[in-house]
Amino acid sequence: MIHLSEVSKTFPVHHRKGPLRRTRKLVTAVDAMSFDVAPGEFVGYLGPNGAGKSTTIKMLTGILTPSSGRIRVAGLDPSRRRTELALRLGVVFGQRTTLWWDLPLRDSFALIRRLYKVEQQRFAARLAELTELLDLGPFLGTPVRQLSLGQRMRGDLTAALLHSPALLVLDEPTIGLDVVSKATVREFLARVNAEEGTTILLTTHDLGDIERLCRRVMVIDHGRLAFDGTLDALRATAPADRTLVVDLASPVPAPALPEGVRLVRREGPRLWLAIAPETNAASVVAAVARDHDVADIALREPDIEDVVTRLYRGSPVEA
């Protein structure tokens, strides 16, 4: 479905050094990247800001032309045959809508039907199906500018899937959504992937998205693929500490700590404890509760940023 070999993208960046002097520097956003995604896969695409994620996505969708290398998406060269590819591709940008701001959702969809030349009958059936899955009914007649972020995102997802694309590319689709909306979107994506066999490429900063959805994770850093494998394999390559936040009933000068636990920070009665990856969290919680008078306790999983940050500190790993 997606094939990249030795793809690079460089941008010239100008620095002003005085009223007339300018220096020109080439910045490599994506550096000799190669990977393949098979039909039906659900792939998470991770990396810190500025790693080259968006640049990759823009090259895959034909928005940007690669500086060198070869890209094939659904058998087509995206930048040369962008319009043709658009018919087989659904794209959702979490940060901006692809819908028409002043049009009611229903009219936006009707317009998309015409642009993508979907048959009226197929369109009606598809829209009914998506309306039910995403519960769009109550706001189909509302102009896009009046929709809440969660409603707009569901509208954008529908718009991207009306023409039943073979590949769905999502750029941070859950950014800014509340817990309920996130759950709706995730459940929906899992279903689209499982039942329709749609290949999905998802970029996100949300570990929850990746954990619930992606069988395969790619991590990109400095324009290079730093990791490609399963989420468990990713965790194993860069084990990160979990954090236990303990509120004691009263401050203790020197709390006794179980083995494998370090005190990271303290503020009055509140303690932050780091639990090493190989230590059993349950026994730590039990030990702390036994030895101290505990008012409250909370365990935080390392978020993807931690895992990813640790990964970047090491050298690139092959899974």
Add this chain to the structure above:
Amino acid sequence: MVRTWFLLAWTWLRAAAQYPGTMLLMTAGAAVSTSLDLIALVILFTHLPLLGGLTAAEAGFLYGACQISFTISDLAVGAADRLGRHIRAGTLDTMLIRPVSPLVQLATEDFTPRKLGRLLPAGTVLVWSTARLDLTPADLLLTLLMVVNGAVLFCALWVLAASAQFVLVTGHEATKAVTWGGVFMTQHPMSLYGRDFVRAVTFTVPLAFVNWQPSLYILGKPDPLGLPEFVRFLGPVVTALLCAVAAAAWRAGLRHHRSTGS
């Protein structure tokens, strides 16, 4: 491409029609503001018998024809002028993922019939002028062709101006020099301007072919630059060349589109 243009224009029109009062007022506003140019011309001719060697009817003929051409082109692709803003806001990217040329999407954006308001004064003047000039049916046909050719030529200029914004992202105002500046120039007889200037708009930005050169033939006037007779008929050739240049510039611009972060 044309069908998609109408489809998208219709969609935007319906969105604008949610506020019918605004739409009517804007259209009337456009008619009034363009009429101001016209009043200036009328005042001029109440004091002078000839302007650049042309009578009021002849000057009105030039004015009306080029305004109609320009209005049609502005309506068709004038909105493409906002490309720079879309590049900066990242909204060009959302146009690029659709199976429709981004130029068509840009050109139809916020389509309103407001701009048609300008046709009223321009059309009135052209009809008034042609009635007072002694024109044969063949001349009238040529006039029609001239207006259509002028509209296509202005369209090419809009696209060129938009393409320049791929490089000069904030150059929106500068590129207006050839579009809005172009129509301001061509609405008056070129015999008013310096010869070198007229040479420039004949051989570089070919504004002289919007109305000046063909009108010289229709009105039976000699060319102040003394160019040979066949130049009067070069309009379509020049327009075709300019369209080819504009198309190439647009494609090159898209290829070098750099998008924004995020």
